[in-house]
Amino acid sequence: MSTVPVIAIDGPSGSGKGTLARLLAVHLGWNLLDSGALYRLLALAGSRVGADPHDEAAHAALAGTMNIRFSGDASGEEQIWLGSVEVSREIRTERAGEGASRVAAMPSVRAALMERQRRFAQEPGLVADGRDMGTVVFPDARLKVFLTASAAERAKRRYKQLKDKGFDVSLAALSQELAERDQRDANRAVSPLKPAVDAELIDNTGMSIEQVVQAVLDLAKTRKLC
Ligand code: DC
Numbered sequence: 001m002s003t004v005p006v007i008a009i010d011g012p013s014g015s016g017k018g019t020l021a022r023l024l025a026v027h028l029g030w031n032l033l034d035s036g037a038l039y040r041l042l043a044l045a046g047s048r049v050g051a052d053p054h055d056e057a058a059h060a061a062l063a064g065t066m067n068i069r070f071s072g073d074a075s076g077e078e079q080i081w082l083g084s085v086e087v088s089r090e091i092r093t094e095r096a097g098e099g100a101s102r103v104a105a106m107p108s109v110r111a112a113l114m115e116r117q118r119r120f121a122q123e124p125g126l127v128a129d130g131r132d133m134g135t136v137v138f139p140d141a142r143l144k145v146f147l148t149a150s151a152a153e154r155a156k157r158r159y160k161q162l163k164d165k166g167f168d169v170s171l172a173a174l175s176q177e178l179a180e181r182d183q184r185d186a187n188r189a190v191s192p193l194k195p196a197v198d199a200e201l202i203d204n205t206g207m208s209i210e211q212v213v214q215a216v217l218d219l220a221k222t223r224k225l226c
Helices: 017-028 035-048 056-065 094-103 107-118 133-137 151-164 171-187 209-222
Strands: 006-010 031-034 068-071 079-082 126-130 143-148 200-203
Touching: 006 017, 006 133, 006 209, 017 031, 017 126, 017 143, 017 209, 031 035, 035 056, 035 068, 035 079, 035 094, 035 107, 035 126, 056 107, 094 171, 107 133, 126 133, 133 143, 143 209, 151 171, 200 209
Parallel strands: 006 126, 006 143, 031 126, 143 200
Antiparallel strands: 068 079
């Protein structure tokens, strides 16, 4: 396994881990892996080629071959490409999240994406955001954080995030979709969403993002990561 230091941030949808991971990566000057984006891209790649949404072999093959690119640094507006098409916005819809959660439950898809994810571990370090970063993909991560927040707060944050991006969403529908997605992510047979045994649990309900970033930086300092 690589000696590049990794900070793994895992947790359910809307826990704020994406924002936290991005701010940490900027602060530390490290690379960023948004692993959820890979599952979202795969679901989209599948629908582009007309794959049956339940066809595991087709999605596992695509996981190894899909041509994706992340551009822009973590501090600015990030662009995500699938082939020659810019899909940064399209992969953020709840529909794409739903497709991602479905393909993420397929064991051979997870196996096919493993190496792709590990290749993000480059000097000087990596902040990796997902569901199984600390448990499966980077078991040797120097710091593992499991971030949670109450279901009501997570739904509200997601609602605001999507509204700010100009999406027309309803809070009630979003709460329902988040609950279903959490249920599937936590109960699937492979790499279910759960904290690593050596993870630091942070419930950030009622905390500001600055407070959460500071709490994780304090943990990083005690481990001599910064
Ligand atoms: O973090 P997100 O909402 O972009 O993730 C989209 C879906 O992908 C989510 O329902 C769970 C799945 N996922 C996963 O199974 N493992 C990861 N490491 C990241 C995301």
